[in-house]
């Protein structure tokens with residue numbers, strides 16, 4: 067085996083990308099990078115600086131100048147620990163807003179490519195197999211029925227820190243709105259790469275999905 071694979075995992079909100087990507091990375095001994103956390107951190111920093119999230123040049127300038135650290139237990143931007151602060155309904159919407167801006171995407175995509183350049187990485191997001199690493203060794207697109215994604219998101223402790231406990235129907239409506247924004251935006255819309263393995267995870271356990279992804283990766287090693 068040479069440098070280690072680049073494993074791209076894409077899919078909509080609440081599908082369980084984070085859980086699967088972390089497990090696959092742990093099993094392969096690879097680094098795991100959650101690119102959504104980078105968009106979230108930029109949205110947090112822009113809001114914190116009073117920059118409107120549709121002010122493309124200003125948000126892009128902030129992103130270009132920012133020091134962003136993303137690991138499994140810590141997300142930092144410009145030295146601020148935002149690990150918990152970026153998992154709120156406000157930042158759900160804010161991240162989707164900044165992710166629409168091509169100038170911001172260009173900056174974060176560049177950083178993501180640098181992080182994955184050496185291989186041995188599992189990177190999750192919306193455009194990893196289509197834009198960030200179109201030549202990734204393994205491309206997986208996870209999907210699940212909307213009700214199942216709403217249930218998974220509502221049960222996710224990382225998203226339970228905010229005061230208002232949302233009803234399942236509200237979570238479902240929020241996810242739907244965000245998916246619509248992510249799939250219909252002009253710049254790198256969410257879609258499976260033509261050569262991605264699409265896995266419908268509805269009714270599958272975390273172990274089953276992890277095993278399937280590891281089998282696909284195993285066939286590429």
Ligand code: DC
Pocket residue numbers: 079101102103105106158161162163165190191192193194244248
């Ligand atoms: O995966 P997540 O929910 O943490 O992502 C936050 C937002 O960022 C979501 O609206 C989709 C967007 N995103 C993106 O456009 N491209 C990525 N590679 C990762 C996330």
